[in-house]
Amino acid sequence: MKYLIVSDIHSNREALSAVLSFVKRKPWDKAVFLGDLVGYGANPNQTVDMLRSLKPLVAIRGNHDKVCSGLEDGELFNRMALEAAMWTRRKLTRTNLKWLRALPEGPAVVDGAFAISHGTPIDEDAYIFGEIEALNVFRQTSFPVCFFGHSHFPVIFALSPDAITTILSVVPLFLLKLKPGVRYLINPGSVGQPRDGNPLCSFAIYDSESRTVSIHRQSYPLRRTQEKILKAGLPRPLADRLALGR
Numbered sequence: 078m079k080y081l082i083v084s085d086i087h088s089n090r091e092a093l094s095a096v097l098s099f100v101k102r103k104p105w106d107k108a109v110f111l112g113d114l115v116g117y118g119a120n121p122n123q124t125v126d127m128l129r130s131l132k133p134l135v136a137i138r139g140n141h142d143k144v145c146s147g148l149e150d151g152e153l154f155n156r157m158a159l160e161a162a163m164w165t166r167r168k169l170t171r172t173n174l175k176w177l178r179a180l181p182e183g184p185a186v187v188d189g190a191f192a193i194s195h196g197t198p199i200d201e202d203a204y205i206f207g208e209i210e211a212l213n214v215f216r217q218t219s220f221p222v223c224f225f226g227h228s229h230f231p232v233i234f235a236l237s238p239d240a241i242t243t244i245l246s247v248v249p250l251f252l253l254k255l256k257p258g259v260r261y262l263i264n265p266g267s268v269g270q271p272r273d274g275n276p277l278c279s280f281a282i283y284d285s286e287s288r289t290v291s292i293h294r295q296s297y298p299l300r301r302t303q304e305k306i307l308k309a310g311l312p313r314p315l316a317d318r319l320a321l322g323r
């Protein structure tokens with residue numbers, strides 16, 4: 078089975094659209110979403126509609142989905158994130174608000190093949206930035222393979238019996254065959270707001286039969302996306318950061 082794994086789309090319709098155009102040329106079977114569908118970008122409803130039309134096998138919520146849909150008040154958000162979340166809450170249709178509110182909390186197990194979480198499988202709002210956080214997650218869980226999001230940074234942590242290693246993908250198409258006896262925490266990166274210094278949108282395909290993960294980077298109409306953010310009256314840095322990939 079080939080799973081299309083997308084995370085942190087953040088109302089970026091152009092980026093999700095580019096991912097879908099790209100994967101039209103690649104065979105995949107089921108879509109899986111790791112949270113943060115909305116917040117920051119200018120097209121929350123179109124993005125929700127687009128993801129829903131994919132009929133994802135499993136979709137879980139992210140911290141922005143909770144605040145934008147009114148489940149949480151966003152007291153931990155910075156000023157810009159909160160302003161964008163309140164704007165998004167006002168723009169979302171009743172149907173889409175309801176759909177976002179109903180997204181389940183992670184972790185979730187997909188087809189018995191792998192787990193997914195937004196932040197970590199222990200705390201949906203916590204980040205995995207480096208090996209110390211990854212090691213703590215490995216020690217407190219038993220998933221052989223878990224895909225996570227939230228940091229907007231494509232990275233793979235691998236735990237073998239004697240060491241933990243970090244694998245950073247730095248090419249537009251990165252391929253990794255998972256090894257037996259090694260556990261993995263894998264971030265496919267962010268579709269709508271990458272933060273690894275590379276503005277190309279990021280997503281993964283996992284082939285559970287060959288146990289191969291590919292992380293893809295894809296361009297999208299960046300200028301148009303930025304113009305929409307500014308036209309919507311959202312904070313300018315939310316548009317600027319897309320070009321910087323951070």
Ligand SMILES: [Fe+2]
Pocket residue numbers: 085087113139141227228229
């Ligand atoms: Fe996010």
